[in-house]
Amino acid sequence: MALMHHLSTSISSSSSAFLGQNAFNSRTQKVSVPVKNRGIPRCVATPPTEKTVYKTKVSRNENMAKLQAGYLFPEVARRRAAHLLKYPDAQVISLGIGDTTEPIPEVITAAMEKRSHALSTLEGYSGYGAEQGEKQLRAAIASTFYRDLGIAEDDIFVSDGAKCDISRLQVLFGSRVTMAVQDPSYPAYVDSSVIMGQTGQFQKDEEKYGKIEYMKCTPENGFFPDLSTVARTDVIFFCSPNNPTGAAATREQLTRLVQFAKDNGSIIVYDSAYALYMSDDNPRSIFEIPGAKEIAIETSSFSKYAGFTGVRLGWTVVPKELLFSDGFPIAKDFNRIVCTCFNGASNIPQAGGLACLSPEGLKAMYGVIDFYKENTNIIMDTFTSLGFNVYGGKNAPYVWVHFLVEARGMCSVRFLRRPTWLLLLAAVLDLAVKVLLGLVPLVTGAMS
Amino acid sequence: MQPQVIAQNFHEMPIWRTYKMDICFPRRELEHTQKYPHAKLIRLGVGDTTEPIPEIITSAMVEHAHALSTPRGYKGYGDEQGNKALRTAIAETFYRDMGVRGNEVFVSDGAQCDISRLQMLLGSNVMVAVQDPSFPAYIDTSVIVGQSGKFREETGKYENIVYMNCRPENNFFPDLSTSPKTNVIFFCSPNNPTGYAASRQQLEQLVNFAKANGSIIVYDSAYAAYITDDSPRSIFEIPGAREVAIEISSFSKFAGFTGVRLGWTVVPEELLYSNGFPLIRDFNRIVCTCFNGASNIVQAGGLACLSSEGYLALSNVVDYYMENAKILVDTFASLGLKVYGGKNAPYIWVHFPGMMSWDVFNEILEKTHILTVPGQGFGPGGEEYIRLSAFGHRECILEASRRLKNLLK
Numbered sequence: 001m002a003l004m005h006h007l008s009t010s011i012s013s014s015s016s017a018f019l020g021q022n023a024f025n026s027r028t029q030k031v032s033v034p035v036k037n038r039g040i041p042r043c044v045a046t047p048p049t050e051k052t053v054y055k056t057k058v059s060r061n062e063n064m065a066k067l068q069a070g071y072l073f074p075e076v077a078r079r080r081a082a083h084l085l086k087y088p089d090a091q092v093i094s095l096g097i098g099d100t101t102e103p104i105p106e107v108i109t110a111a112m113e114k115r116s117h118a119l120s121t122l123e124g125y126s127g128y129g130a131e132q133g134e135k136q137l138r139a140a141i142a143s144t145f146y147r148d149l150g151i152a153e154d155d156i157f158v159s160d161g162a163k164c165d166i167s168r169l170q171v172l173f174g175s176r177v178t179m180a181v182q183d184p185s186y187p188a189y190v191d192s193s194v195i196m197g198q199t200g201q202f203q204k205d206e207e208k209y210g211k212i213e214y215m216k217c218t219p220e221n222g223f224f225p226d227l228s229t230v231a232r233t234d235v236i237f238f239c240s241p242n243n244p245t246g247a248a249a250t251r252e253q254l255t256r257l258v259q260f261a262k263d264n265g266s267i268i269v270y271d272s273a274y275a276l277y278m279s280d281d282n283p284r285s286i287f288e289i290p291g292a293k294e295i296a297i298e299t300s301s302f303s304k305y306a307g308f309t310g311v312r313l314g315w316t317v318v319p320k321e322l323l324f325s326d327g328f329p330i331a332k333d334f335n336r337i338v339c340t341c342f343n344g345a346s347n348i349p350q351a352g353g354l355a356c357l358s359p360e361g362l363k364a365m366y367g368v369i370d371f372y373k374e375n376t377n378i379i380m381d382t383f384t385s386l387g388f389n390v391y392g393g394k395n396a397p398y399v400w401v402h403f404l405v406e407a408r409g410m411c412s413v414r415f416l417r418r419p420t421w422l423l424l425l426a427a428v429l430d431l432a433v434k435v436l437l438g439l440v441p442l443v444t445g446a447m448s
Numbered sequence: 449m450q451p452q453v454i455a456q457n458f459h460e461m462p463i464w465r466t467y468k469m470d471i472c473f474p475r476r477e478l479e480h481t482q483k484y485p486h487a488k489l490i491r492l493g494v495g496d497t498t499e500p501i502p503e504i505i506t507s508a509m510v511e512h513a514h515a516l517s518t519p520r521g522y523k524g525y526g527d528e529q530g531n532k533a534l535r536t537a538i539a540e541t542f543y544r545d546m547g548v549r550g551n552e553v554f555v556s557d558g559a560q561c562d563i564s565r566l567q568m569l570l571g572s573n574v575m576v577a578v579q580d581p582s583f584p585a586y587i588d589t590s591v592i593v594g595q596s597g598k599f600r601e602e603t604g605k606y607e608n609i610v611y612m613n614c615r616p617e618n619n620f621f622p623d624l625s626t627s628p629k630t631n632v633i634f635f636c637s638p639n640n641p642t643g644y645a646a647s648r649q650q651l652e653q654l655v656n657f658a659k660a661n662g663s664i665i666v667y668d669s670a671y672a673a674y675i676t677d678d679s680p681r682s683i684f685e686i687p688g689a690r691e692v693a694i695e696i697s698s699f700s701k702f703a704g705f706t707g708v709r710l711g712w713t714v715v716p717e718e719l720l721y722s723n724g725f726p727l728i729r730d731f732n733r734i735v736c737t738c739f740n741g742a743s744n745i746v747q748a749g750g751l752a753c754l755s756s757e758g759y760l761a762l763s764n765v766v767d768y769y770m771e772n773a774k775i776l777v778d779t780f781a782s783l784g785l786k787v788y789g790g791k792n793a794p795y796i797w798v799h800f801p802g803m804m805s806w807d808v809f810n811e812i813l814e815k816t817h818i819l820t821v822p823g824q825g826f827g828p829g830g831e832e833y834i835r836l837s838a839f840g841h842r843e844c845i846l847e848a849s850r851r852l853k854n855l856l857k
Contacts, residue, residue: 053720054691057662058631060721061571064730071736074528099524109517112745116509119501119708127496127706127839160557160709160743167738171564171592175572191737195568309524310744311516312557340588341564346557346743347707348509 063197066209072187073097095379098243098397100307102371104352105364108306111355115348131344132335133158133315140357141315145275145300149287155319155331157338158353160312160345162273162301163188169269169297169316170196172330172337177234180213182225184244186271189237219391219402223247227256232264238286239271241278245400246392248282254289261295265325268296273314274396276305276369282395293319297330302349304397305365306356313349372397480813490848492776493819495640495795495837497704499768501749502761505703508752512745523744528736530555530712531747537754538712542672542697546684548714552728554735555750557742558711559670559698560585566666566694566713567593569727569734574631577610579622581641581826581833583668586634604828613829616788616799620644624653629661635683636668638675641826641835642797643789645679651686658692664719664727665693670711673702673766675792690716694727701794703753703762710742710750769794772845773838779849783856794838797823801832808834816851 069075076096084092118124132138138156159165166188173179175197181189190212193199200210208214213233215225223245238257241248249257261268270286278284286296301314318331355361380393389402481489515521529535529551536550556562563585572594578586590596590609597607605611610630612622620642635654638645646654658665667683675681683693698711715728742750752758777790786799800808805822812818812834821837823830838845 053724054659054718055662055720055722055724056664056692057722058570058574058664060723060725061569061573061730063571064569064733065725067733070733074736097525101522101524103518103522104516106517109513112513112516113510116506116513116745116749119509119704120503120506121500125498125500125704127498127704128494129707161740163740164738167568171568175594188737195734195737197572307516307522307524310526310741312740312743337592340585340592341561343558343560343709344707346709346746348513348745349743352513 063195066194066199066201067191068202071191098304100304100309100372102307102368104307104311105361105368107358107360107364108352108355112311112348112352115351119347126347129344129347129350131338131342132156133345134347134350134354137350137354137357138315140354144357144362146285146287146317149285150293151287151317151319155317157316157318157334158345158350159314159316159338159342160349161303161314162271162299162316164342165299165314165316166269166271167192167195168337168341169299169334170198171341172334173198173235173267178211178213179235179237180215180230180233180266181237182217182239182242183214184217185237186239186243189269217242217245217247219389222253223391224249224253227260230260232266234266236261236266236268237271238268239273240282241274241396242392242398243271243274243396244392244398246394246396246398248278248280248395251283251289254283254286254292258286258289258292258295262291266295267322267330268292270296270298271300272298273301273304274398275300276366277373277397278395279373280395287317287319293321295322297322297334302353302356305369306352307368308349308352311349311352313345313353476813477819480817484817487817488847490816490818490840490844490851492836492838492840492845492848493821495701496839497701497706497769498839498841499704499765501704501708502758502765504755504758504761505749505752509708509745509749512748516745526741526744526747528739528741529553529732530742531744531751534747534751534754535712537751541754541759543682543684543714546682547690548684548716552714552716554713554715554731555742555747556711556713556735556739557709557746558700559668559696561739562696562711562713563666563668564589564592565734565738566696566731567595568738569731570595570632570664575608575610576632576634577612577627577630577663578634578827579614579636579639580611580829581614581823582634583636583640584826586636586666587827604824604831611827611829614639614642614644615829616786619650620788621646621650621653624657627657629663631663633658633663633665634668635665636670638671638679638793639789639795640668640671640793641789641795641821641823641830641833643791643793643795644797645675645677645792648680648686651680651683651689655683655686655689655692659688662722663692665689667693667695668697669695670698670701671793671795672697673762674770674794676770677792679792684714684716690718692719694719699750699753702766703750704765705746705749708746708749710746768842769838772840772842775845775849776836776838779852780856783853785856790838796836796838798834798836799832800834803832805831805833812852812855815855816848818848818851 080092137158139153141156142151142153170192177198179193179198190209193212194209199212202209213231215230217223217225268286272285275284283289286292286298298317302308318334320329320331322330324330356365376393376397376399379399380390383390383401391400393399534555535553538553539548539550567589574595576590576595587606587609591606596609599606610628612627614620614622665683669682672681683689683695695714699705715731717726717728719727721727753762773790773794773796776796777787780787780798788797790796805824809820809822812820821835823833823835
């Protein structure tokens with residue numbers, strides 16, 4: 001199979017779609033680059049006198065310099081764009097970036113239309129909202145997702161999405177904490193940790209940042225880390241159902257995780273953004289586990305439930321029982337961050353969020369979720385029928401496919417510099433597309 | 449065993465800064481309304497817009513929200529940097545002839561959020577200077593990110609932050625000849641809370657000062673739409689600013705988007721760190737990693753704001769608030785008080801010499817049931833001052849004027 005032949009093996013350093021498409025005016029920039037000593041003197045023509053460009057005296061934040069490349073998903077987007085330039089007639093199927101494609105149910109958009117219109121009226125106009133979110137929405141989130149779990153309305157902080165909340169949590173924790181992540185995991189945990197200064201340098205040979213505890217999740221360990229080999233850290237990021245593996249931790253596993261955190265005095269940041277995709281009977285919230293309120297924060301999002309990827313709405317739960325070592329309630333500090341570094345989610349998406357959680361809205365959301373779950377089944381069946389080891393897909397909208405380089409004799413694509421594990425990239429599905437052609441209408445993502 | 453995670457250094461913030469200033473008010477307001485249940489409270493404290501958003505703009509948001517329910521109109525993730533058309537429109541509307549390009553504009557969910565993202569970008573090893581008094585978020589985010597030292601009760605200042613005093617005697621512009629060098633200078637003009645808009649000459653001084661010291665200016669122009677004289681509306685009107693400044697701004701006060709949430713930051717390509725690395729690349733990385741773009745519905749509203757019809761409609765609302773400001777300025781002036789601002793910003797800054805600002809706040813609240821903001825909340829340089837905002841329905845402003853005249857005559 002010549003799947004990879006047209007994939008570039010290098011990761012661009014200017015790796016966002018934005019930067020890839022629009023090169024900077026390099027005439028006026030003088031960026032110092034390491035000079036390679038080739039050992040042989042060469043005669044070169046003397047370049048014309050370079051214009052001296054002004055540089056401030058502010059040092060670049062060394063944490064930013066630690067980051068290895070651009071954020072993952074803009075890089076995927078950049079490669080997609082590059083691919084389209086090379087193959088302008090290709091009908092690319094985007095199954096890479098986890099972007100929702102189906103329209104938002106009308107019961108939800110109607111609420112946002114109504115709120116938008118109300119802002120043009122005297123009675124309906126509202127200015128600043130509470131930074132923590134509108135009361136009704138907070139209450140609805142608490143009763144919809146955390147009923148009988150002892151989570152109250154004021155434990156909920158509405159946001160513009162889980163990715164933003166992850167960074168605000170990192171600001172809350174500060175630079176002096178240590179963190180553990182699942183390996184593999186959603187890149188924002190590691191990247192935000194690097195930016196905050198919690199990590200050491202990137203170690204090229206291991207492809208890991210220093211000072212981060214990477215908790216390996218593989219088929220061999222059921223995609224749940226062997227906690228007996230995991231070093232203590234202050235914070236543990238745990239995503240379940242997992243992006244990218246699709247694995248959902250069982251009640252037994254999460255009970256062990258909570259105990260592990262309790263024994264070590266650690267805080268779990270539990271990302272439950274895909275909980276509603278669960279088919280099995282696994283916990284949908286960490287707070288289903290007894291004792292979790294004393295050691296866990298949970299973050300979630302309307303992105304993948306309601307197609308709100310562009311609308312922007314999420315939430316974070318910080319229980320009152322969660323305390324720092326000096327007894328200070330973490331919720332109070334998170335509230336301070338929310339009031340100082342944020343100004344609340346937009347009132348229009350919040351109106352949409354409230355509609356999502358109405359009985360009609362929930363029913364409609366589940367309809368869309370079921371649609372994507374059927375898509376997932378098709379993809380799983382495709383790869384299974386081709387003889388691949390396929391994981392995930394049952395409890396999350398991600399399919400995790402194992403490409404054994406040696407066994408298949410393919411050239412390895414060193415994306416993320418992990419030769420044996422790959423995410424589904426648009427170009428990778430070149431072969432799969434041919435197989436799926438008869439089923440394209442059901443699978444179509446963002447067509448070019 | 450509870451988490452063995454250390455508490456953050458910003459626990460040392462004094463209690464009146466524990467929450468954003470505005471948060472104190474619900475508590476104080478609640479106490480007051482419980483004490484005087486029949487008093488009609490007039491809120492001239494928090495700078496919150498009150499007038500409805502023009503329909504040309506809200507209908508664009510209605511349309512976009514509706515489109516999301518259709519296969520053709522549905523959109524998922526947008527560019528983290530913002531919708532291309534909006535970025536271009538911002539560059540063309542606010543930075544025409546200043547050389548700012550669409551790709552240098554980063555659309556956000558508001559200036560307050562951008563300030564934090566800039567602080568994350570800059571990191572904990574920089575030293576900042578702020579105007580004194582100033583919008584609290586510059587200092588508070590500086591503390592949170594770990595740039596500052598301890599808070600000193602006796603001075604009302606954090607260590608390791610330079611406070612550039614702005615008062616009538618120095619024409620509300622700091623004496624740069626005595627200002628210590630810092631890595632970053634936060635500068636808000638027109639100013640919140642003093643209402644003062646820096647002149648071209650003053651901004652030239654500021655840019656030269658930054659250039660001489662290799663500093664970066666973070667210029668907050670959120671109130672530029674309120675300027676009535678020919679004071680600069682953007683730092684990029686000043687030659688050389690592209691090499692030393694970032695500008696942040698917002699649709700909040702310009703378009704009544706305080707709850708809708710939309711703003712932007714301009715990072716010029718010429719702005720380089722000491723090693724020559726372009727700041728815009730790192731800011732882009734922050735935006736891609738710590739943010740996921742402003743809401744697409746809201747951005748559709750933003751684009752409508754910048755249409756000629758939208759812009760005109762918004763100018764009328766701005767004029768309405770500025771007429772409010774004039775009423776309040778005249779009120780205090782007629783009482784013989786020294787009043788500042790109100791000409792280029794929707795804030796009125798009133799001097800009560802020899803009095804503690806919280807005492808003035810309490811007296812005004814107690815006797816006239818008008819909420820204001822004590823100047824001390826904006827820094828030690830705000831002591832003896834009270835800030836009133838000109839946002840309000842006209843009848844409330846007129847009523848406030850009557851009550852103040854009765855109290856203070």
